Amino acid sequence: MIESLTDPNDPLDRQNEKLLKIVAALMRRVEESTDASGAAYAQFQRAAMLEQEVRARTDDLERALDLLNDSNARLAQANQETEAARANLANAIEAVQEGFALFNRDEEMVLCNSRFGLHMPDIQTKLTPGLRFTDYVGLVSQSRFLSLPGVVSPKDWVQRRMARHAEDHVVFNICLSGNRWMQVSEHRTPDGGTVILQTDVTDIMRFERQERDRILDDKARLIRATLEHIDQGVCIFDSKLRLVGWNNRASELLAIPNAQFQMGAPFQTLFHRLSATISFEGGVSDADLLAWVNRSTERPPLQFQMHSGRAKILSVFSQEMPDRGFVISFTDVTAERKSAQALVEAKELLEQRVASRTMELADALNEAERANASKSRFVAAASHDLLQPLSAAKLYVSTLGSGLDKADARAVAVKAESALNSVEHILEALLDISKLDSGRASVHLSSVPVGELFSQMEDAFRPMAQAKGLGLRFVGTDTVVRSDASYLRRILQNLLSNAIRYTETGRVLVGVRRMGKTVSIQVWDTGIGIAPDQRGVVFQEFKRIHSDASAAEGMGLGLAIVERACGLLKHPINLQSELGRGTVFSITVPSAGQARDALNSGEPSIQSRSDVLHRTVALLIENDDNLRGALCMTMENWGVQVLEAASKDEAANLLREIGILPDVIVADFQLDGGKTGTEAIAELTREFGQLPGCIISADRSTELAASCKTAGYLLLPKPIDAQKLKSVLEASVS
Structure with missing residues (x-):
């Protein structure tokens, strides 16, 4: 009955207040009652019970208040610890060397450090908590410190950036003005938020570019050396039909001076220079070649033959590269064509000789008698x-x-x-x-x-x-x-x-x-x-x-x-x-x-006065096989007869064997076994007599120059220039 008079959901103070009012009311009724059957005593007894219950409830209330006070104290301590942790987190984020920002699951910025957006001072003050992610991307796209490629607009950049934002983990680089670079790392948190880190990678990018340029230079030199040592002439054109690479063999086969091969020269210009000296064969004309070059769709490989000058026959092969450029190679097939023609003529001559052989045999008998x-x-x-x-x-x-x-x-x-x-x-x-x-x-x-x-x-x-x-x-x-x-x-x-x-x-x-x-x-x-x-x-x-x-x-x-x-x-x-x-x-x-x-040549032994190198004998001492072969080829093209050797001992044995003294000795300064070219020429001079000498070396020190001058040797530095080599040989022979 009593419990129905109070609401258990009310606070203890409210319940106690109601109980006190009930007790007071009951006491008044007991005092005022005149019931002779003892109702007053029953009411008193009930009041006593209610007082005990009130006391019990009061004790419970006091205990609840104690628990509440303890909870409030703990909550206050937790709040203090939370604020300390927040301060520590802010200090830690601020100490990070990269720019840092945190967006919640609603795409709103929660916090960021002072380095976030430091590379874009014009928008950094706008990067504050509460900023939505889309607004942040828009601000970056409009920053004057963002360097975009010419074909990319800020709107295009925003679309690409938001497409990357849909991924859980993203790392990409942004080019800034002043040739600076920033790396952006974006990662999704377990509760759906987003963490962004901004790192200055300018030094790394510059070093990588320098290393890449060095590797490209090394590859370019390797490709250049390879092109110079193959027997085919090669010309490389880019997608805009401009000359970007060639070798000296192409100049020789096409009879175009090397000075006229220029980087970026249009294909049409070079083709017009050749049009007066070449003629096509095999069903391919100059119009077909021009149509192939100017074709807008994929170019199939093209192979044909052409005549260069009056006697030279070249096999030409053209092929497209993946970047829409193309390569044209030229192979001298004059000897093969002449050999084939000679075989045909030999077959015809053989038939004629077989027919006339019987008559010759009859004449041979008379000739034998006369002999x-x-x-x-x-x-x-x-x-x-x-x-x-x-x-x-x-x-x-x-x-x-x-x-x-x-x-x-x-x-x-x-x-x-x-x-x-x-x-x-x-x-x-x-x-x-x-x-x-x-x-x-x-x-x-x-x-x-x-x-x-x-x-x-x-x-x-x-x-x-x-x-x-x-x-x-x-x-x-x-x-x-x-x-x-x-x-x-x-x-x-x-x-x-x-x-x-x-x-x-x-x-x-x-x-x-x-x-x-x-x-x-x-x-x-x-x-x-x-x-x-x-x-x-x-x-x-x-x-x-x-x-x-x-x-x-x-x-x-x-x-x-x-x-x-x-x-x-x-x-x-x-x-x-x-x-x-x-x-x-x-x-x-x-x-x-x-x-x-x-006797080994069909030419007269008298030297032409118009060319001082014609029929000149040069002794070449070079331990590098490739360079020795290239030097031999170059000098032989000038009419020089080259005696080649890899060392001083090999050169001495060669001179003793053939019994011919050279007009000039060309020696590399660095030879195998710790020998030098100057020592080699000096030893050969002591054995075979005084001979003009020329030293080739990559060493450009004044000591070597003075040593060669004292010994009377001409010095030719590497890389070797063909015209300088020719001038040195002419000076030595003269």
């Missing part, structure tokens, strides 16, 4: 040439028994021995001369002292000249030539024999004249001379100026053998004569110090 007769006459002529030194030896020996003193007898014996040696050499040469017609003749080049050869000729022919009352004079010389000693001796013997045979009075003079890097050996006589119409006849077999001469005067083979031997040795022969006054035969022979193996 037998010719051989008999040749033996007769050879025996006549042998009689000259044999006769001289016989006369010298006959004088030994005429009472000569010991010194004179020894001199006569030496001359007789020299004449017999001439016989021996003639016999050896006869075997080789017999091979001239068969094509099996071989020569052995060596250094031949002309003075010693003259001495032998004088001993052999002086008795014959004295017998006719002629003066025979050999002009002394210390000249050394490069030739085959046997054949050269045979040539002089025949020329002297003819000179004495056709000179009745006067004298015969033999001497040399220097002509640059060659020597002219000349035989003069005061004989009957040769008429102009007979000068081509005298070199024919069995032809003599005086047809009534006896067989004892020879069979007319002497000058024929001279002409063939000179042709074999590549020694040009010249004839000057005047009827009644005499004749001069001149043989041009390379000097030993400058001679090359002319």
Whole structure:
């Protein structure tokens, strides 16, 4: 009943207040009641019970108040701790070196530190708590410190930024004015909020760009070196049809000076330069090539052949690159085309030769019969040439028994021995001369002292000249030539024999004249001379100026053998004569110090005066195979004959083996085994004699320059410029 009078949900104070009012009311009713049955006592008893209950409720209320006060104290302490934690968090965020901002799940900024937006001072003051994320992105897009690409508008940037914001974790870079960079890291929190970190990465980006540029430069140099060492010519064009890369081989094949290849040159410009010198074949025209280049859609590979100049044939291959640029390569197929044409012609010639072979075999029988007769006459002529030194030896020996003193007898014996040696050499040469017609003749080049050869000729022919009352004079010389000693001796013997045979009075003079890097050996006589119409006849077999001469005067083979031997040795022969006054035969022979193996070349051995490097011999000492090959190719294009070696020892062995001295030595300064180019040239000079030297080196120190100057060597720095190399070689040879 009592419990129904109060509401349990009311506070204890309210409940106590109601109970006190109830107790007071009950007490008044008890005092005022006159019920005789004892109702007053019952009411009193109830009041006492209510008082006890009030006391109990009062105790509960006091305990509840104590608990409430304790909870309030704890709440206050928790609030203090929360404020301290908030302050610590703010201090920690402020201490972070990056810009920091926190947005809640409603996309509103909760807090940020002072570094957030520091790179954009024009909007930093607007970045405050309560700012919505979309407004923050809009402010960044309008900042004058944001550097956007030319094709991206602020609106486009906002769209891309909000698209990235939809992801849980985002990291990207923003370019700022002044070539600065900021990295933005955005991450989603577990309650749906967003944390943004802004980091200045300018130094990192600059270092990465420098490293990337360095790597690109290294790759560019590698690609350039590769292009320069391939046999094809290569031209690279970008998507705008501008020249961005090429090699020197392209300049050589297209006959365009390297100076005209310029970075960024339009394709049309280069094509117009070529249009006058090239012609297309294989169903492709210049219009087809231009259409392929200007095609807006994907270009399929294009291959064709074209003629460059009058003789060169190039195979051209064009292919598109992924960036819409294209590469054109040129391959010289002239040799292959000529080989194919030669095969076709050889097939036709073979068919013709098979058809005519039967007739040739019939003629061969008659020719063999004539050859037998010719051989008999040749033996007769050879025996006549042998009689000259044999006769001289016989006369010298006959004088030994005429009472000569010991010194004179020894001199006569030496001359007789020299004449017999001439016989021996003639016999050896006869075997080789017999091979001239068969094509099996071989020569052995060596250094031949002309003075010693003259001495032998004088001993052999002086008795014959004295017998006719002629003066025979050999002009002394210390000249050394490069030739085959046997054949050269045979040539002089025949020329002297003819000179004495056709000179009745006067004298015969033999001497040399220097002509640059060659020597002219000349035989003069005061004989009957040769008429102009007979000068081509005298070199024919069995032809003599005086047809009534006896067989004892020879069979007319002497000058024929001279002409063939000179042709074999590549020694040009010249004839000057005047009827009644005499004749001069001149043989041009390379000097030993400058001679090359002319037999391995189809060109004359006389050096062209218009090009000082033509036929020049250069010894190249370079330990790097690639550079050595490139230098050889470059110098050989100038007409230089290159003797290449990887070290000083290899170079010395090569010179000893071939017996040829170079005109100039080109050596790399840094060689294998700790050797230097200056040491190599010095050692070769001590062994083979003084030679011009040129040092190539990447060392640009004054010490090396002074060392080369002291030694008399020209210095060429790396990277090697072709024109400077050519100038250095010309200066060395001159």
